[in-house]
Amino acid sequence: MAHYDTIIIGAGMSGLAAGIRLAMFDQKVCILERHKVPGGLNSYYERLGRKLDVGLHAMTNFSRKGERGRPLTKLLKQLRIPYEKLELSQQHFSRIVFPERQLSFSNNPQLLMDEVASVFPHQQENFSHLLEAVLNFDDVNLQNQYQSAKEKVREFITDENLLEMLFCPLLIYGSAWENDMDFSQFVIMFKSIFLEGFSRPKNGVRSIINLLIEKYLQLGGELRLGAGIQKIDVENGVVRRVVLDNGEVLDSNKVMSSIGLPETMNIVSEKQECPAAGAMSFTETILFFDKKPADQGIHDTIIFFNDNDKYPYRKPDTLCDYSSAVICFPNNFNSDDYNEGVIRVTFMANFEKWNELDKAAYLLMKQEVRQASLSLIKKLFPQFEAELLYSDVFTPRTIMRYTGHIKGAVYGSTQKVRDGRTAVKNLFICGTDQGFLGIVGAMLSGISMANLHCLMSGDKA
Numbered sequence: 001m002a003h004y005d006t007i008i009i010g011a012g013m014s015g016l017a018a019g020i021r022l023a024m025f026d027q028k029v030c031i032l033e034r035h036k037v038p039g040g041l042n043s044y045y046e047r048l049g050r051k052l053d054v055g056l057h058a059m060t061n062f063s064r065k066g067e068r069g070r071p072l073t074k075l076l077k078q079l080r081i082p083y084e085k086l087e088l089s090q091q092h093f094s095r096i097v098f099p100e101r102q103l104s105f106s107n108n109p110q111l112l113m114d115e116v117a118s119v120f121p122h123q124q125e126n127f128s129h130l131l132e133a134v135l136n137f138d139d140v141n142l143q144n145q146y147q148s149a150k151e152k153v154r155e156f157i158t159d160e161n162l163l164e165m166l167f168c169p170l171l172i173y174g175s176a177w178e179n180d181m182d183f184s185q186f187v188i189m190f191k192s193i194f195l196e197g198f199s200r201p202k203n204g205v206r207s208i209i210n211l212l213i214e215k216y217l218q219l220g221g222e223l224r225l226g227a228g229i230q231k232i233d234v235e236n237g238v239v240r241r242v243v244l245d246n247g248e249v250l251d252s253n254k255v256m257s258s259i260g261l262p263e264t265m266n267i268v269s270e271k272q273e274c275p276a277a278g279a280m281s282f283t284e285t286i287l288f289f290d291k292k293p294a295d296q297g298i299h300d301t302i303i304f305f306n307d308n309d310k311y312p313y314r315k316p317d318t319l320c321d322y323s324s325a326v327i328c329f330p331n332n333f334n335s336d337d338y339n340e341g342v343i344r345v346t347f348m349a350n351f352e353k354w355n356e357l358d359k360a361a362y363l364l365m366k367q368e369v370r371q372a373s374l375s376l377i378k379k380l381f382p383q384f385e386a387e388l389l390y391s392d393v394f395t396p397r398t399i400m401r402y403t404g405h406i407k408g409a410v411y412g413s414t415q416k417v418r419d420g421r422t423a424v425k426n427l428f429i430c431g432t433d434q435g436f437l438g439i440v441g442a443m444l445s446g447i448s449m450a451n452l453h454c455l456m457s458g459d460k461a
């Protein structure tokens, strides 16, 4: 029977980053991924010669080469990946669009400060105080306990409309909680979106995944695709081995799981308390046009749209909530590697409702979501006239099928384990349910959990 120092479950961003750290220090490590394609929530596929990214709208946490103290700089250093290899291209600008007001922001935080001063002049000083509190908060401290971000932010921001607008991008890009989030998570997201900003690697998410895999394999790590784990075998509270879907057994001293906390506990052989899965899932429409948005005067990179003064971030009662959306224009970064126009539209969705549809109703509903996406683009940009060449819609059901996340919950459970420990000795959690989300967050999670639990203290420099 093969024996490994560490087995990692899942070849998403966190699993791959953890694997690199362990292989770098000569551990015998194996990453096991159920699907044939790596990447997890952030994967890719090809249809009719077109390359589609599943997750990536934009990478958060932009930093320039060598900028000290930034999460992206730290993670590239830990993974020994040169900055240039990402070939990052910065966003133009993004917008939060509510019925009465709009706020633009870019990778220069001054733009958001100026916008708040101009749209909410009476909140200018309050916003500065919030900024100060964000900068002084130790957001990555693994001991931080849940604290309602809305309650905390109301200590500074006294205009509910501004508060709702600020929360809109932060919630939809990273909250497992409905209508609120943990204050630590708020600070992480605030910095990563409003202070550091968005960029896109050349050729999208596959470039990052390929870079990570190349590095991992060069260091001697083993990667097995199409190799799901059906059981984590535990004896007297200690991990002993894992059993693959095909019945193969692999021995290991430690197991690091990136598949989510409830999903992990569901496959542990000795019964464990299992937290509930999260509720937040989404549909995503990817549309290819014969014209690029910029040719018709559209220069936004991402729009966070909401047609109400309050932002309803929660699982809708219906299949989809069309009253708010994220609209991403992947052509609108400083360099554009697409030869067609691309627009992506995300709506909040209800997993249970999607799951009870039969095949015919499911296909019909996908048509409705496509139509709602096109209508929203037309509503925001009446001047946009282009022929639709190709489109695809994925739903909460697709997310569950391809990533294993229960109920297609993109941001996982509301129960995060910030130190990565579980009730089982030598079984650790990294990624979504450790609590660092998004592409950069997931990689940082993999690195920090590998450093903390699987490397000797002398190894980590």
Ligand SMILES: Cc1cc2nc3c(=O)[nH]c(=O)nc-3n(C[C@H](O)[C@H](O)[C@H](O)COP(=O)(O)OP(=O)(O)OC[C@H]3O[C@@H](n4cnc5c(N)ncnc54)[C@H](O)[C@@H]3O)c2cc1C
Pocket (backbone or CB within 6 Å): 009, 010, 011, 012, 013, 014, 015, 032, 033, 034, 035, 038, 039, 040, 041, 042, 054, 055, 056, 057, 058, 059, 060, 227, 228, 229, 230, 258, 259, 282, 284, 399, 402, 403, 404, 405, 410, 430, 431, 432, 433, 437, 438, 439, 440, 442
């Ligand atoms: C529509 C959408 C848009 C997004 N947009 C962005 C964005 O613009 N920017 C951004 O930063 N982030 C974005 N994200 C979020 C980001 O993709 C995730 O936070 C991040 O990729 C999570 O990585 P992870 O490693 O924690 O988990 P995952 O990606 O979920 O990786 C877990 C892996 O484990 C595998 N697996 C599951 N069960 C088993 C098993 N039993 N055995 C073996 N393998 C198993 C899964 O197949 C998967 O590959 C988006 C996500 C979605 C869905």
